[in-house]
Amino acid sequence: MKMPDDWITTDEAADIVGVTAHQIRHLLRNNVLKGQRFGRSWMVTRRSAEEYAAKERKPGPKPQSD
Numbered sequence: 864m865k866m867p868d869d870w871i872t873t874d875e876a877a878d879i880v881g882v883t884a885h886q887i888r889h890l891l892r893n894n895v896l897k898g899q900r901f902g903r904s905w906m907v908t909r910r911s912a913e914e915y916a917a918k919e920r921k922p923g924p925k926p927q928s929d
Contacts, residue, residue, distance in 0.1 A: 873905050876912040890915070 873884040876896070880887065888905055890896040897911035 869909050870899075870906040871909050871912065873907060876907040879909075879912045880916045887912075 871879075873887040873891075876887045876898075877884045887896065887907065891898045891905050891907065896907055896915055898905050898907040900906075
């Protein structure tokens with residue numbers, strides 16, 4: 864079954880946004896990105912990922928040094 868072009872996987876969204884697939888799923892659960900679960904897998908709208916990637920975002924916490 865072929866998915867429509869406007870739905871992409873969390874891995875594809877992660878590549879567009881520049882974060883991990885885990886972070887993409889977090890953003891989906893918190894309604895920051897638009898997407899839908901199909902069974903056990905999340906799918907993201909390409910437009911949502913591209914719009915999020917274009918936004919200016921605050922950097923995450925700095926790694927702690929030992």
